[in-house]
Amino acid sequence: MEFSLSEEQIELREAIIRFARQEIVHDLAMYDKEGHFPFDSWRKCAEMQIIALPFPEEYGGCGSDFLTTVVVLQALGYSCKDAGLVHALSTQILCGLQILLFGSPEQKQRFLPPLCRGEKVFAQAITEPDAGSDAIGSMRTRAEKTEKGYVLNGSKMFISNGPIADVVIVFALTDPEISRLGGISCFMVEKETPGFERCHPVEKMGLCTLQNGELVFADCCVPASALLGREGQGAIIFNESMEWERSLLPAAHLGTLERVLETCVSYARKRSAFGQSIGKYQAVANKIVDMKLVFELGRLILYKAATLKSQGKRATLEASIAKLFISEGLKQSCLDAVQVHGGYGFTKEYELERDLRDSVAATIYSGTSEMQQAIISRLMGL
Numbered sequence: 575m576e577f578s579l580s581e582e583q584i585e586l587r588e589a590i591i592r593f594a595r596q597e598i599v600h601d602l603a604m605y606d607k608e609g610h611f612p613f614d615s616w617r618k619c620a621e622m623q624i625i626a627l628p629f630p631e632e633y634g635g636c637g638s639d640f641l642t643t644v645v646v647l648q649a650l651g652y653s654c655k656d657a658g659l660v661h662a663l664s665t666q667i668l669c670g671l672q673i674l675l676f677g678s679p680e681q682k683q684r685f686l687p688p689l690c691r692g693e694k695v696f697a698q699a700i701t702e703p704d705a706g707s708d709a710i711g712s713m714r715t716r717a718e719k720t721e722k723g724y725v726l727n728g729s730k731m732f733i734s735n736g737p738i739a740d741v742v743i744v745f746a747l748t749d750p751e752i753s754r755l756g757g758i759s760c761f762m763v764e765k766e767t768p769g770f771e772r773c774h775p776v777e778k779m780g781l782c783t784l785q786n787g788e789l790v791f792a793d794c795c796v797p798a799s800a801l802l803g804r805e806g807q808g809a810i811i812f813n814e815s816m817e818w819e820r821s822l823l824p825a826a827h828l829g830t831l832e833r834v835l836e837t838c839v840s841y842a843r844k845r846s847a848f849g850q851s852i853g854k855y856q857a858v859a860n861k862i863v864d865m866k867l868v869f870e871l872g873r874l875i876l877y878k879a880a881t882l883k884s885q886g887k888r889a890t891l892e893a894s895i896a897k898l899f900i901s902e903g904l905k906q907s908c909l910d911a912v913q914v915h916g917g918y919g920f921t922k923e924y925e926l927e928r929d930l931r932d933s934v935a936a937t938i939y940s941g942t943s944e945m946q947q948a949i950i951s952r953l954m955g956l
């Protein structure tokens with residue numbers, strides 16, 4: 575496989591980096607402390623067509639391939655220090671991909687244009703208070719069929735964009751009697767729907783600008799037209815969506831890693847101790863070398879997963895490896911970056927402590943590291 579970027583992709587990457595440095599200028603320290611969502615920056619990213627990238631032009635998209643979307647999110651992770659905002663944008667794109675792949679022509683026509691323009695915020699709700707890693711097997715949220723449609727009851731937990739979402743893609747049990755694989759369905763629930771409540775965002779250790787919280791469904795009636803895909807297709811949509819998610823979210827992590835790596839190289843060259851730059855000490859240099867290894871190898875496996883998805887192929891193994899390797903590599907690199915910067919690394923001013931806090935979530939959402947190991951070992955026949 576050839577992973578060198580086209581001239582167009584390189585230009586786009588540079589344009590995104592320029593855009594983020596000039597336009598994403600909200601006071602991140604304050605937004606991070608207060609847990610506020612930067613709506614202005616969200617709108618600017620939407621105007622820059624970052625959300626619209628992988629969607630067909632007929633729905634207001636740019637018609638780019640998936641690898642180009644990955645390259646852009648990597649560039650954004652590199653140049654925009656607000657990882658919460660980048661995660662919110664990635665979530666929006668992933669919801670759009672589910673609609674594009676499984677939606678009816680009416681659903682695509684209705685939801686994709688406002689999604690691309692960032693006018694409506696989207697979220698996807700799988701996890702429940704008592705069902706995370708085993709989301710499909712332990713799901714309790716019910717969707718009972720009625721004459722007019724379905725009635726949803728249950729709650730969803732840790733939903734990114736949930737507290738500010740206009741539309742939520744909700745996974746629920748339509749038939750608890752049959753195997754879980756065929757008994758789950760997917761619904762598009764709009765915020766005005768009676769019985770649907772968006773709770774306050776939870777306070778988190780990192781990704782503080784990302785609005786993430788619980789969603790409650792109490793006798794929430796939706797019409798039959800709210801069904802995404804066919805009844806009973808939920809597990810298939812879930813598996814497909816996890817593959818896209820694990821090929822997309824690591825792109826921003828890789829960009830952050832690239833920025834942290836550059837920061838460390840520059841600091842280790844400038845900072846002196848015992849008469850020479852600290853980068854000359856192998857104990858310091860080795861930490862930075864490890865970051866470089868994660869960056870270079872992570873990029874190869876991520877671009878491979880993205881290329882396979884661009885070609886319409888399966889990438890279950892590659893996406894899981896990319897997710898596991900890059901998220902764990904980012905977390906360790908951020909910890910090492912603080913160490914390389916000594917006391918300054920521990921200050922808010924150097925902004926590395928925020929990268930470290932943000933990085934922890936990457937090893938939890940979209941399936942924990944332990945679950946990625948379980949998937950990889952299963953695919954190896956173990």
Ligand SMILES: Cc1cc2nc3c(=O)[nH]c(=O)nc-3n(C[C@H](O)[C@H](O)[C@H](O)COP(=O)(O)OP(=O)(O)OC[C@H]3O[C@@H](n4cnc5c(N)ncnc54)[C@H](O)[C@@H]3O)c2cc1C
Pocket residue numbers: 665698699700701704705706707708731732733734735781786935938939940941942943944945948
């Ligand atoms: C920032 C953030 C954003 C999120 N966004 C969303 C979202 O938009 N939509 C959504 O639906 N969910 C979202 N989640 C939820 C996330 O997907 C779950 O937190 C995750 O899947 C883990 O589930 P859990 O928290 O219930 O942990 P648990 O499943 O209870 O796991 C607890 C621990 O046990 C381990 N464990 C569990 N089972 C096994 C096993 N079989 N083998 C080995 N170890 C195991 C886990 O790895 C973990 O270390 C988000 C979470 C976070 C932190």
